Amino acid sequence: AQSVTQLGSHVSVSEGALVLLRCNYSSSVPPYLFWYVQYPNQGLQLLLKYTTGATLVKGINGFEAEFKKSETSFHLTKPSAHMSDAAEYFCAVSDQLRTGNQFYFGTGTSLTVIP
Amino acid sequence: DAGVTQSPTHLIKTRGQQVTLRCSPISGHKSVSWYQQVLGQGPQFIFQYYEKEERGRGNFPDRFSARQFPNYSSELNVNALLLGDSALYLCASRMTGLNEQFFGPGTRLTVL
Numbered sequence: 112a113q114s115v116t117q118l119g120s121h122v123s124v125s126e127g128a129l130v131l132l133r134c135n136y137s138s139s140v141p142p143y144l145f146w147y148v149q150y151p152n153q154g155l156q157l158l159l160k161y162t163t164g165a166t167l168v169k170g171i172n173g174f175e176a177e178f179k180k181s182e183t184s185f186h187l188t189k190p191s192a193h194m195s196d197a198a199e200y201f202c203a204v205s206d207q208l209r210t211g212n213q214f215y216f217g218t219g220t221s222l223t224v225i226p
Numbered sequence: 227d228a229g230v231t232q233s234p235t236h237l238i239k240t241r242g243q244q245v246t247l248r249c250s251p252i253s254g255h256k257s258v259s260w261y262q263q264v265l266g267q268g269p270q271f272i273f274q275y276y277e278k279e280e281r282g283r284g285n286f287p288d289r290f291s292a293r294q295f296p297n298y299s300s301e302l303n304v305n306a307l308l309l310g311d312s313a314l315y316l317c318a319s320r321m322t323g324l325n326e327q328f329f330g331p332g333t334r335l336t337v338l
Binding site (some may be wrong): 115141145147154155156157160162203205213215216217218221 | 261267327
């Protein structure tokens, strides 16, 4: 079975500082990995995804993540935090089921950006 | 193009009642999944439907059921509501052959 662990339920950074949100996964098969962002009272928006190929994945809003198989990690980074980045971030791993795929989500990391 | 839509936006029920939540996928998407997100936690998988057939089920009691219609829209039904069913219920759709899921804004269910 697949699972995701997000280290740090709350992360605070200063505006302009590096953002690093940690995600480790467990998967018995090659994983598909995703980062989603959730703003208050809204659904989930896809930031980026890793399926196959290049291990450094670039997403929207300046975010990127690197798939490291040896470390079973998929950490999310952004060089310079912006106030609008304050939100809840979820890492997810996909379990391919025949014609469908079930997502397993982490418990989320709440990002606060300090002006 | 319209994204995934869900109705209603908010819902308040009392214990023991039944509720039906509705979801319309993105046009062309044939797969719909339902997730429950309890406050402070990540979404938990409930069901997945593809071409009107159940293709996956999470660890939820039989009080939870769903179906998908010929136009690929879907309903989630929850019977005999418990206080613990209070959550944001998210619907996601996916295009055949692609991995990513697109989420709707959710339905906030409060059980009193």
